[in-house]
Amino acid sequence: MGIFDDLLTENLSDKQALAKLLSLSEPDRQQALFDKALSVKAATVGRFVYLRGLIELSNVCSKNCYYCGIRAGNPQVERYTLSEEEVLNAAVFAHQNRFGSLVIQTGEQTGPAFAAFIVDILEKIHAITNNELTITLSCGEQPLKVYELWKRAGAERYLLRIETSNKDLYYTIHPRDRHHSFEARLDALKYLREAGYQVGTGVMIGLPGQQADDLAEDLLFFKSMDIDMVGMGPYIEHAATPLFAKRHMLMPASERFNMSLRMIALLRILMPYINIAASTALETINPLGRQMGVLAGANVVMPNLTPVSDRKKYLLYNNKPNLDKDASLSTKSLNAAISAIGETICFDMPGDSIHFQHRTSPEPGNSLS
Ligand code: 5AD
Ligand code: SF4
Numbered sequence: 496m497g498i499f500d501d502l503l504t505e506n507l508s509d510k511q512a513l514a515k516l517l518s519l520s521e522p523d524r525q526q527a528l529f530d531k532a533l534s535v536k537a538a539t540v541g542r543f544v545y546l547r548g549l550i551e552l553s554n555v556c557s558k559n560c561y562y563c564g565i566r567a568g569n570p571q572v573e574r575y576t577l578s579e580e581e582v583l584n585a586a587v588f589a590h591q592n593r594f595g596s597l598v599i600q601t602g603e604q605t606g607p608a609f610a611a612f613i614v615d616i617l618e619k620i621h622a623i624t625n626n627e628l629t630i631t632l633s634c635g636e637q638p639l640k641v642y643e644l645w646k647r648a649g650a651e652r653y654l655l656r657i658e659t660s661n662k663d664l665y666y667t668i669h670p671r672d673r674h675h676s677f678e679a680r681l682d683a684l685k686y687l688r689e690a691g692y693q694v695g696t697g698v699m700i701g702l703p704g705q706q707a708d709d710l711a712e713d714l715l716f717f718k719s720m721d722i723d724m725v726g727m728g729p730y731i732e733h734a735a736t737p738l739f740a741k742r743h744m745l746m747p748a749s750e751r752f753n754m755s756l757r758m759i760a761l762l763r764i765l766m767p768y769i770n771i772a773a774s775t776a777l778e779t780i781n782p783l784g785r786q787m788g789v790l791a792g793a794n795v796v797m798p799n800l801t802p803v804s805d806r807k808k809y810l811l812y813n814n815k816p817n818l819d820k821d822a823s824l825s826t827k828s829l830n831a832a833i834s835a836i837g838e839t840i841c842f843d844m845p846g847d848s849i850h851f852q853h854r855t856s857p858e859p860g861n862s863l864s
Pocket of ligand 1: 562563564656658698699728729730731732733776811812
């Protein structure tokens with residue numbers, strides 16, 4: 496008897512229990528949590544890893560999030576948008592390397608021209624890859640009509656991180672204005688669900704002023720929103736951002752890293768059938784971060800396919816890894832790294848969220864998360 500009895504799913508709806516588990520720091524107890532998450536993973540989604548080729552399509556952004564290196568107010572950023580040819584080359588690379596799936600990410604841009612640009616990209620990627628790649632978009636808050644338009648054009652999944660589910664904390668990391676409204680972000684997540692996407696969200700872990708209680712609430716938020724996919728990782732300071740001024744309030748990077756792994760592990764136990772990404776930010780703090788994320792319960796990794804020449808312009812935070820690595824090299828090393836930890840990369844597979852499949856075509860009596 497002891498704390499590991501709390502690891503049973505039915506006890507985890509309690510915020511206090513979650514906060515206590517998030518605060519575990521003794522290495523053997525933390526390891527027991529990861530082991531539990533891995534056994535849940537093995538028994539539900541299996542010890543498989545799905546690849547999403549990440550294309551950072553444009554670093555143009557109209558927002559001013561205090562933590563982000565490519566915020567509109569950072570004049571040091573050289574802005575770019577990939578050419579159609581560059582995007583299609585990356586998509587063809589993903590297809591030829593049997594990735595099964597792509598993520599297209601941009602800063603937040605709105606308006607009809609941008610909406611049409613994305614439609615065009617979606618249609619051309621599908622045409623050139625024989626409709627064999629599943630596409631996830633991560634292009635910020637948009638009106639329901641735009642989400643519907645992109646869905647019709649062939650996007651099946653969408654990532655929009657809530658960043659933190661604590662509204663007060665949210666406004667310490669975003670300007671308090673109508674362009675950065677917490678309610679608008681919640682509404683956007685609801686629109687995505689309404690438009691029929693597999694919906695992904697996530698948070699940053701180890702923000703200045705963030706407590707274990709807040710992170711416990713974040714986990715319960717994912718559950719209450721019945722989310723299909725989560726990408727979350729450590730907050731990493733960027734020197735040219737306003738939040739850098741609060742760096743004295745941060746936990747050491749190694750603790751933000753371990754806290755992120757505990758978040759992944761608890762989420763796998765809490766929502767066994769969702770997709771969870773091992774974020775690039777994990778790898779930024781620890782070169783083995785992605786593998787450790789997978790061993791704590793993640794089942795998705797996102798190799799970067801952005802042309803190397805533009806990669807250094809998409810710096811959300813300092814020390815982003817793989818800035819000069821060619822995609823083919825990182826893919827090869829990734830395959831070896833994933834096999835070495837006893838997991839199998841599923842090539843040519845879309846890797847849909849099983850949670851989404853359950854909620855959209857539930858079998859009678861199926862109450863699985
Ligand atoms: N540290 C960690 N993650 C960050 N992001 C943006 N800036 C940072 C940072 N400094 C994350 C946000 C955003 C995603 C695209 O990148 O969560 O949603
Ligand atoms: Fe723009 Fe996203 Fe960075 Fe915010 S986090 S400034 S919306 S790119």
